[in-house]
Each structure stands twice: as C-alpha cells, then as structure tokens.
Amino acid sequence: MARQWNVGVLGCGNIFDAYARLSAVFAPVKLVACADLNGEAAAAKAARYGLEALAPDALIAHPGIDAIINLTNPASHAATTAAILRAGKHAYGEKPLALTLADGDALVALADSRGLMLxxxxxxxLGGAQQTARRLIDEGRLGTVKSGSAHFMNHGMERWHPNPHPYYQRGAGPVLDMGPYYVSALVNLLGPVRRVVALATTFFDERLVTADGPNRGSRVPVTTPTTSQALLEFRSGAQIHFSVSYDNWGHGHRNPIELHGTLGSLMVPDPNYFAGVAELHGDGEVQRFGSEGVAFGQDNWIEVKGTRIGNYRGAGVADMLDAAEHGRPPRASGRFARHVLEVLLAIIESAEVGRFVEIASTTDRPAPMTAEDAARLIAPDAPQTFAPDA
Incomplete structure (x- = not known):
C-alpha cells in the first residue's frame, strides 16, 4: 500500500479547486492545509474542503506537512518554491518552474542539496493519451521521426479568465503560459531540444476583459508578444514547427500535434488534457488508439457546459511522492522542467535577437507510466467521475 503524505497547497486561486477535488484520485496525496496572501480566500477553500487555513509562512513552516503544491502566480514561483525546499519539504509547482534559467538552476541545486523532490x-x-503516443513511438511504429508541427491558437484569456492581466505581461504570454504543455509533451515523445529559432508579434496593444468578475470591462495593456512561430530542432534530428497565439479568431489545425516519421505519421491528442485518441497513418491505412483503457486516460471530468474531458491534474504530485518513497526521479522532475523552461525562454530570446539559440541543457525522457506504476498512484476508492463544480 502506498504511503500517504500530508500535503499543503500554497495559493487559492483559479486552479485550486481542480487540485483539491482531484486529490481524491491519488493514493499518496492527503491534502491537510492551504494558504494564500488573501486570508479570506484561504479560509473559504479550507471550509469547503475540510482543510486547515494558514498564512503562507505558517504553511511553509508547518512541521506536519511533508510536501507543498505551489499554485502562486508565475512571478512568485521561484521564491516560494525555494522557501518550501529550504523548509525541508518536497515541492511541486505549477508551470513554469521559474521565469529565468538562473532561478531554475538554483531550485534544482537546492532540491539536490537538501535531498528533496522537486x-x-x-x-x-502522464495521461493515457500522451502515454499511448509515447508507446507507439517507442515501438518504432513511426520509424525515425523527422518533422512535425504543434499548434495552440485561440483569442486570448480575457473572454473567460476573471483575472487575465498577468497573462499579457512580460514573463507570461502564450509561450510561457501554454508552451509548457506542448514542449513537455514533445520532449517526452522525442527527447531533448538542441536549438530553436523564432519570430513573434503582437496584434493588439490592449485587451478588453469580457469575462465575468471584478475585472469585467477593464482594459489590459499588452507588454509581451502574443503570437509566436518557432522551429525546434531536437537532438534526435526531428524538426518541429511550434506556433502559439492569443490572437486567432479561428483556425483549421485539426491536430494539436503531428509527428511524421519514415514509417508513419502520428496525430497526437491535445497535450492540455489527459485523454484522447491518437491516430497512426501509414501506407494507406489509419489506426485509432483511444486512451480509455490506459491509466489516467478516461474522460472523467464533466465541465459546466457538459463537455467530458480527461482531467487528472495532480498525477505529477502523486508521482513525485511515489518517487520519494521509492528513491527514483519523478517523471515531471525539476530537471525535466528546467530543460523545458530553457527551450521556452530560447523561443522568446530568438524572436528578440533574430537568430538561432542553442539549448545548453539536456534531459532524459521520463520513464513511461506503466500500469503497475499507475496502480500505486490510484486510491482504492478513487472517484470515477467528477460532475460540474457547484
């Protein structure tokens, strides 16, 4: 039976509820406390989920907490994660790991020096869809992957997010906001990146907030590019076109990720979700591989409008704690995230300086998520379906 760890959550914002609700799926995770600079927000979440509400410093110092999930804003990730590690606790952070390579390096070094998981x-x-795509690649079904594309395109955050302002400031934008999903998926599938080159632009100087909430009707100044086109060359030799945008009214890219190899082409499901169908094209036939029978691959989450998606947010937390118990690297490790961060920052830098940017770091592809590994992470009484949040 998996060890259960006492876990706190730092930051009680928009994404908190998903982590709190889905924690019931994962055997190693026992949420016990939460904290936020806004004490009322922390108290409300604590009351709703049966947690202890604490001030941030008290949560970090709490002797009964083994690990902390860091859901603070991206500009605070490095400082708060460092504080968590210095307090002797395992740390799992929302993306990105940090906003600078120096901070990312410091976090990895700090975790190593303290013998802690990051x-x-x-x-x-780690979801069933991406793991299915990984299996097909590892089995050689594509041959040698030579090229491909990845696309994230919509018309921005201001239509649905109650506080879209940070997403349009330097240190955010679509590259650092949505880029981690796509680059993490690609590195998991193809291995580390060697170099990148990119162009970027901004469509609008400001954005009008139309989402419900206290910011509705306000205007957001835009200080970072909102459309980026990049070419990623992987150490394997694969060349992937990667585009992200908050400026598109619509698009015709049916497949979020396409990989083309010497034996076949693979249409990879949306890396923003855990479930989906991978399509393998080769010599006149198409094979479809659903994720329903794969761990963390079921459409378990019903959204407000009735759409069903695969949502196992927190699988990385459970895997990190299982890694701590068994003395192995976590799959979404700090080193893996640091390499992804370097790629994302190189995309931004390349667009600014107008040349290729070499990626100095490398990383191992995470170990595949086996059925045995996944079984250790799933609670015996894990809910199978999550209805819309009331």
Missing amino acids: ASAPDTF
Whole structure:
C-alpha cells in the first residue's frame, strides 16, 4: 500500500479547486492545509474542503506537512518554491518552474542539496493519451521521426479568465503560459531540444476583459508578444514547427500535434488534457488508439457546459511522492522542467535577437507510466467521475 503524505497547497486561486477535488484520485496525496496572501480566500477553500487555513509562512513552516503544491502566480514561483525546499519539504509547482534559467538552476541545486523532490507541472504527459503516443513511438511504429508541427491558437484569456492581466505581461504570454504543455509533451515523445529559432508579434496593444468578475470591462495593456512561430530542432534530428497565439479568431489545425516519421505519421491528442485518441497513418491505412483503457486516460471530468474531458491534474504530485518513497526521479522532475523552461525562454530570446539559440541543457525522457506504476498512484476508492463544480 502506498504511503500517504500530508500535503499543503500554497495559493487559492483559479486552479485550486481542480487540485483539491482531484486529490481524491491519488493514493499518496492527503491534502491537510492551504494558504494564500488573501486570508479570506484561504479560509473559504479550507471550509469547503475540510482543510486547515494558514498564512503562507505558517504553511511553509508547518512541521506536519511533508510536501507543498505551489499554485502562486508565475512571478512568485521561484521564491516560494525555494522557501518550501529550504523548509525541508518536497515541492511541486505549477508551470513554469521559474521565469529565468538562473532561478531554475538554483531550485534544482537546492532540491539536490537538501535531498528533496522537486517537480513541476504540466503533468498531462502522464495521461493515457500522451502515454499511448509515447508507446507507439517507442515501438518504432513511426520509424525515425523527422518533422512535425504543434499548434495552440485561440483569442486570448480575457473572454473567460476573471483575472487575465498577468497573462499579457512580460514573463507570461502564450509561450510561457501554454508552451509548457506542448514542449513537455514533445520532449517526452522525442527527447531533448538542441536549438530553436523564432519570430513573434503582437496584434493588439490592449485587451478588453469580457469575462465575468471584478475585472469585467477593464482594459489590459499588452507588454509581451502574443503570437509566436518557432522551429525546434531536437537532438534526435526531428524538426518541429511550434506556433502559439492569443490572437486567432479561428483556425483549421485539426491536430494539436503531428509527428511524421519514415514509417508513419502520428496525430497526437491535445497535450492540455489527459485523454484522447491518437491516430497512426501509414501506407494507406489509419489506426485509432483511444486512451480509455490506459491509466489516467478516461474522460472523467464533466465541465459546466457538459463537455467530458480527461482531467487528472495532480498525477505529477502523486508521482513525485511515489518517487520519494521509492528513491527514483519523478517523471515531471525539476530537471525535466528546467530543460523545458530553457527551450521556452530560447523561443522568446530568438524572436528578440533574430537568430538561432542553442539549448545548453539536456534531459532524459521520463520513464513511461506503466500500469503497475499507475496502480500505486490510484486510491482504492478513487472517484470515477467528477460532475460540474457547484
């Protein structure tokens, strides 16, 4: 039976509820406390989920907490994760790991020096859809992957997010906001990146917030590019076109990720989710591989409008704690996240300086999520379906 760890959550914002609700799926995770600079927000979440509400410093110092999930804003990730590690606790952070390579390096070194686990979102590549795509590649079904594309395109955060302002400031934008999902998925599938080159632009100087909430009707100044086109060369030799945008009214890219090899082409499901169908094209035939029978691959989450998706947010936390118990690296490790961060920052830098940017770091592809590994992470009484949050 998996060891259960006492876990706190730092930051009670928009994504808190998903982590709190889905924690019931994972055997190693026992949420016990939460904290936020806004004490009322922490108290409300604590009351709802039966947690202890604490001030941030008290949560970090709490002697009964083994690990902390860091859901603070991206600009605070490095400082708060460092504080968690210095307090002797395992740390799992929302993406990105940090906003600078120096901070990312410091976090990895700090975790190593303290003998602690450091891991970071996204963990969607642990889902059944991405693991199915990984298996097909590892089995050689594509031959040698030579090229491909990845696309994230929509018209921005201001239509649905109650506080979209940070997403349009330097240190955010679609590259650092959505890029981690796509680059993490690609590195899991193809291995580390060698170099990148990119162009970027901004469509609008400001954005009008139309989402419900206190910011509705306000205007957001845009200080970072909102559309980026990049070419990623992997150490394997694969060349992937990667585009992200908050400026598109619509698009015709049916497949979020396509990989083309010497024996076949693979249409990879959306890396923002855990479930989906992979399509393998080869010599006149198409094979479809659903994720329903794969761990963390079921459409378990019903959204407000009735759409069903695969949502196992927190799988990376459970895997990190299982890694701590068994003395192995977590799959969404700090080193993996640091390499992804370097790629994302290189995309931004390349667009600014107008040349290729070499990626100095490398990383191992995470170990595949086996059925045996996944079984250790799933609670015996794990809920199978999550209805819309009331």
